[in-house]
Amino acid sequence: MKKLLIVTSYLVFFVLGGLTFTYLTTTEAASSLKKISVFQEAINYYVDKVEKVPAEGQSGFIYKGTTYVPIRFISESLGEKVTWDGKTKSIYIGDAPKFIPLKDVKPISSEDDFGIFSNPAEIVISTGERFEQSYQFGGRHGAGAIQDGTGEYSSNGKYIGFETYLAPVKKSGEKYGAGSLKIYADDELVYDSGSTKEKTKVNVNFEGASKVRLEIVGGGLGVLDPHFIQ
Incomplete structure (x- = not known):
């Protein structure tokens, strides 16, 4: 059976022409808006030694030493399908549950x-x-x-x-x-x-x-x- 990964989503609004964006985080207690600055660099992606190139506008970025990349691009590069559940704000990689x-x-x-x-x-x-x-x-x-x-x-x-x-x-x-x-x-x-x-x-x-x-x-x-x- 495939492992199921469930990721609670973030609602992201990028500011055109800059490296600052605002994201909305949701917890059980409350929601909050936070503005952060990120470093956007040219990132090369390889899966099993084969280079994969994301679609235009789907570049990754670095924040506090962690690299963030488009989840659909990575999942599909690994041969896994991606399902989005808007009701629960969840992303399923691989088989989605019932x-x-x-x-x-x-x-x-x-x-x-x-x-x-x-x-x-x-x-x-x-x-x-x-x-x-x-x-x-x-x-x-x-x-x-x-x-x-x-x-x-x-x-x-x-x-x-x-x-x-x-x-x-x-x-x-x-x-x-x-x-x-x-x-x-x-x-x-x-x-x-x-x-x-x-x-x-x-x-x-x-x-x-x-x-x-x-x-x-x-x-x-x-x-x-x-x-x-x-």
Whole structure:
């Protein structure tokens, strides 16, 4: 299986006629603009001793001792395809993954007959952001309130990972932190979020595991757009 490289993107605006540009970086907490100066030089590229020449206007540059080059040019020079996901601002080199919403994966066991992740809804987290296809623990959700819960799923090599965001839900978890998420692969703990006090990305690899168990403990927790990775 090919290794998958995921690179969170930067939105770059070059200033024509100069070596100064502004880029926008995105973190879980905030976004910021920063203007930097770079050195733009003629750079020669060789792949397995064969020279590769980028298209016009795709020159690399040097910043703080690190050389930055066009990722599509490098990837295609290595014989790898490149896929851009504008929704998640992600670049995939090689095979792109498939994301299966958690609601579409039937659990082999759960805390109740319906499954804790069977009925997603729109929720609002403590920052005021709204998310669809998400779950709120410790508050009203669908037909009632969900507190602690466990869901176990068969993987059998079909799924290689799990991805979601965790965040305190509005009001109920924003002051003291929210509940936590634990993920087990073949009964081995592979992820423990601890008390969630801010929006946090979760990306767990469990390639090769035969089963996966998700455990939610405590209230005030939002599980945002969760999905298995195939």
